[in-house]
Amino acid sequence: MTCRFFDANMAVGRPRNRPLFRPVAEAEELRTHMASTGLEGALIWHFAQQDGHPETGNMLIEPYRTAAENVSICWALLPPLTAEQGNITERMRDAAVAAVRLFPDAHRYLMNGVVWGDLLDVLTDCCVPVLLSLEQGCSWQQIYDLLADYPNLTCIICDVGSWSMDRYTYPLLARHPNVYQETSMLSITDGGVEAGVCRFGPSRFVFGTGFPCRYVEAAMLQLAHADIADDDRQAIAAGNMERLLKESRL
Amino acid sequence: MSTAPSLRERFFRHGRLADCPVIDLHGHMGPLQGARLPRCTPEAMIAAMDRAGVVLTVFCHHDTLMAPDAGNRPNIDAVRRFPKRFRAYCGINPNYPEQIWADVSSFDQFRDVYVGFKLLADYHRIPITDPRNAPAWEKANTEGLLVLLHTWGGSAYDGPDLVRSCAETYPNARILMGHSCHGQWERAAELARDFPNVYCELTAVLDDRGAVEILVRGTGSEKVVFGTDTPWFNHHNYIGALLGADIADDDRRNILYANAKRLLIPFIPADLI
Numbered sequence: 001m002t003c004r005f006f007d008a009n010m011a012v013g014r015p016r017n018r019p020l021f022r023p024v025a026e027a028e029e030l031r032t033h034m035a036s037t038g039l040e041g042a043l044i045w046h047f048a049q050q051d052g053h054p055e056t057g058n059m060l061i062e063p064y065r066t067a068a069e070n071v072s073i074c075w076a077l078l079p080p081l082t083a084e085q086g087n088i089t090e091r092m093r094d095a096a097v098a099a100v101r102l103f104p105d106a107h108r109y110l111m112n113g114v115v116w117g118d119l120l121d122v123l124t125d126c127c128v129p130v131l132l133s134l135e136q137g138c139s140w141q142q143i144y145d146l147l148a149d150y151p152n153l154t155c156i157i158c159d160v161g162s163w164s165m166d167r168y169t170y171p172l173l174a175r176h177p178n179v180y181q182e183t184s185m186l187s188i189t190d191g192g193v194e195a196g197v198c199r200f201g202p203s204r205f206v207f208g209t210g211f212p213c214r215y216v217e218a219a220m221l222q223l224a225h226a227d228i229a230d231d232d233r234q235a236i237a238a239g240n241m242e243r244l245l246k247e248s249r250l
Numbered sequence: 251m252s253t254a255p256s257l258r259e260r261f262f263r264h265g266r267l268a269d270c271p272v273i274d275l276h277g278h279m280g281p282l283q284g285a286r287l288p289r290c291t292p293e294a295m296i297a298a299m300d301r302a303g304v305v306l307t308v309f310c311h312h313d314t315l316m317a318p319d320a321g322n323r324p325n326i327d328a329v330r331r332f333p334k335r336f337r338a339y340c341g342i343n344p345n346y347p348e349q350i351w352a353d354v355s356s357f358d359q360f361r362d363v364y365v366g367f368k369l370l371a372d373y374h375r376i377p378i379t380d381p382r383n384a385p386a387w388e389k390a391n392t393e394g395l396l397v398l399l400h401t402w403g404g405s406a407y408d409g410p411d412l413v414r415s416c417a418e419t420y421p422n423a424r425i426l427m428g429h430s431c432h433g434q435w436e437r438a439a440e441l442a443r444d445f446p447n448v449y450c451e452l453t454a455v456l457d458d459r460g461a462v463e464i465l466v467r468g469t470g471s472e473k474v475v476f477g478t479d480t481p482w483f484n485h486h487n488y489i490g491a492l493l494g495a496d497i498a499d500d501d502r503r504n505i506l507y508a509n510a511k512r513l514l515i516p517f518i519p520a521d522l523i
Contacts, residue, residue, distance in 0.1 A: 020435075021459040037494075162457055164285035164482070188457060190298055190484040191288030214491070215459050217258065221490030225265040225301060 003224055006041040006238035007216070009131070009158045009182045009208025012064045016051035021212045023047070027067035034068045037216045041070030043099055043131075043241060049076035050103040050136055055085060072245055074101045074131060079115045089122055089250055098248040099129040105137025113149035120146075124153045127247045131182075135159035135213075140168045147176050154244065158182040159210055164189040166196075173200050180244070183236065184210035187222040193236070194227050202232035206241040257502055258493040265486070266303025270503060272485065273510035273523060274299075276398060276428050276453045276477025277309030277336075279328055283316060290481040292328045296335050302485035305507075306514075306523055307336055309480070310368035310398070314341035322353055322360075329363040334522055337514075339368035339398050344382035345375075354385040365517045366396030366424070371407035373400070378408050379415050387416065390423035396513060398451070401427040403434030410437035417445040424513055426475060429454045435461045439468025449513075452505070453477040456491035463496050471501035475509050 012024045024030050034042065044064055049057025054076035061073045075097045078084050085091070092100075100123070104111050113120075123130060130153055132138040132146075147155065155178060160169060162185060172179045173196075183205055186192045196205055207223060209216045223237055260267055281290055289298050290312075299307060311328065313320035325338035340353050340360075357364060367386045371378045378399055390397045399416075401408045410431045417425055430438040430450040442450050442465075450465045450473060465474050478488050492502055511523050 020461060020464075162454065162483070164287060166286040185457075188483050188487050189285075189288070190478075190481050191294070192484070195288040211459075213459055214457050215494030217490035217494035218456065218487045219490070221261060221493065222484050222487040224262055225486050227301065 003234060003237040004040045005038065005207055005220060006043075006070070006241050007039050007209050007211065008043045008156065008206045008241040009133075009184055010042045010044045010211045011047055011213070012044050013046040013048050013057075013060060015047040019213070023212050027063045030064050030067040030071070033211070037220070039216065040238065041072075041242065042068075043072045043074060043245065045074040045076070045101050045131070049074070049101065050106045054078055054103075054107065072098055074099045076101050076103060076107075077119070078107060079109045080117055080119045081115075088119070092128075093250040098245045099131060101131045101133070101136075103137050104142055111138070111142045111146035116150075120150045120153060124150055126250045127154050127178075127244075128250060129154045129156050129244050129248060131156045131158055133158040134161055134165075135210075143172070147172060147179065151176055152178055154178040154180075154248075156180045156182055156206060156244075158184070158208060160185045162188055164192060166192070170199065173204055180204050180206050180240070182206050182208035183223065184208045184214060184219045187219045193223065197228050197232055197236075202228065202235045203240055205236045206244070207237045257499045261489060261493060265301060268303070270303070271507050271523075272302060272304040272476060272489065273507045273514070274304050274307040274478050274480055274485070275396075275426060275475045275510050275513075276451055277307040277480045278312050278315070279309050279481065280312045280324060282312050282482075285482070287481045292332055292336065295481050296332060298480070298485060299335065302489060304485055305335075306518070307480060308339060308365055308396075308398075308514075309336060310339040310341045315343070315368070315370050315373065318343050318346050318349065321349070326360055326363050333362065337365045337518060338363050339366055339396070340364045340386070341368050341370075342383060342386045343370075343374050344380055347382040350382065350385050354389050357389060365514060366390055366398065368398045369408070370400045372402055372405055375407060377406065377412055379412050387420050387423060391420035392422070394422050394424060394516065396424045396426060398426045398428050401429055401431045401438070403431050403437070410434055410441060413441055413448065414444075417441065417448050421445070421447055423447060425449065426451045426477075428477065430461070430465060435464040436468060439465050442469035442473040448473070449509070450474045451477045452488070452492075453479045453483065456488050459494075462492065466495075466497050466501055471497065471504040472509060474505050475513070476505050476507075
């Protein structure tokens with residue numbers, strides 16, 4: 001079976017410190033990368049959204065949106081009480097931004113209702129996916145705290161780590177119907193995708209690569225030959241994330 | 251002019267290739283305390299190996315490494331149940347030197363099981379150079395056995411300087427640097443280049459994009475071997491990463507099987523690999 005792949009976890013731009021990997025430093029490189037690897041779409045974020053001020057990163061990501069067809073962008077959010085982003089939901093609506101990322105470590109805040117107030121209630125009501133990366137400063141305790149206060153938040157847990165994290169993720173997937181797991185690191189665990197699909201069904205997993213930190217082909221080849229039904233494979237490879245973006249409606 | 255399909259194209263299409271078998275030189279087996287492993291029985295591991303064309307895995311059972319009272323019996327039992335698919339490293343824990351003596355003394359009774367030794371120094375908290383490990387090192391050196399080390403950049407137990415010391419002291423032992431001194435990739439490549447008996451190994455390397463290119467350019471693909479920590483990590487994920495790396499298909503073939511075959515041939519019937 002030939003899969004269509006939509007990458008829910010790709011970063012563009014250059015990190016603050018020179019990385020081991022070669023970054024995607026220009027929009028044209030994103031187009032070339034997607035064409036050469038066979039990715040048919042992507043939800044991207046920019047390293048400057050974490051390493052710099054989110055507003056700087058939110059501006060720098062804009063040119064990548066039109067680099068290729070079917071590219072969506074995330075914005076990085078800050079807690080509302082410091083009023084650093086104006087009316088962020090209105091601005092997101094105007095800019096057609098369908099998903100967000102939080103970087104609690106780099107931006108020094110907690111993830112709970114005290115800090116986020118009504119803002120995440122609005123995102124919950126509007127089904128806006130909130131992407132949380134274990135490699136980019138979200139801890140398991142923070143994610144558990146966030147979901148305790150916003151139990152219906154559409155939340156995509158990314159970059160879960162190279163050790164199997166099922167003991168952390170399964171309770172969240174079981175309790176919170178709008179929690180999803182991105183597969184770039186889940187696909188490293190032998191049988192991890194298959195076990196997750198068996199336990200929770202295919203709709204709770206979205207394909208991602210972690211590019212440019214990781215090789216795109218790693219998660220792709222794993223999913224292409226995973227021991228799951230072809231319809232489930234295609235849903236994970238692209239359909240689930242594309243549906244979530246369509247359902248996002250600020 | 252026709253161009254042969256690349257390994258990338260063929261692995262994506264077929265999942266496994268008869269003309270590019272895979273030999274996994276860094277495996278484990280059984281459940282693990284720190285992570286849930288869905289496919290950790292020998293039967294499940296063989297099914298996973300079959301999906302990716304892995305013909306042989308050389309492993310050391312988690313119980314051997316993590317629970318000293320289990321000893322090497324889980325290794326022996328698994329290999330003797332599935333002698334065409336597995337070989338084992340005799341697990342060494344220098345916290346219990348009397349057990350090392352016993353394991354080294356009985357090593358020759360299990361020539362059908364073992365191809366060498368496994369040291370997990372970062373976990374056992376005793377340097378690979380510690381005299382308590384000497385019986386295993388000396389046997390490996392005398393007989394040209396494999397020694398799979400867990401190696402990690404900056405480690406006081408198995409970092410690059412300690413690997414260098416072992417390579418100098420035991421020039422006939424075939425040292426596999428598990429994880430290739432993770433994070434100190436140039437140092438790992440330098441060691442493999444400096445010592446004919448030292449090899450880089452790719453477990454936990456392939457999820458860092460760019461590292462394998464440093465190893466291959468630094469020491470040549472003839473000194474890099476494939477491993478996955480199976481049943482931790484998925485073969486296709488790791489093969490995919492290797493397919494995405496900026497190296498040639500000939501390099502990939504060296505890494506996936508040719509180098510391992512050369513290392514194992516003294517210990518294993520040729521028809522198995």
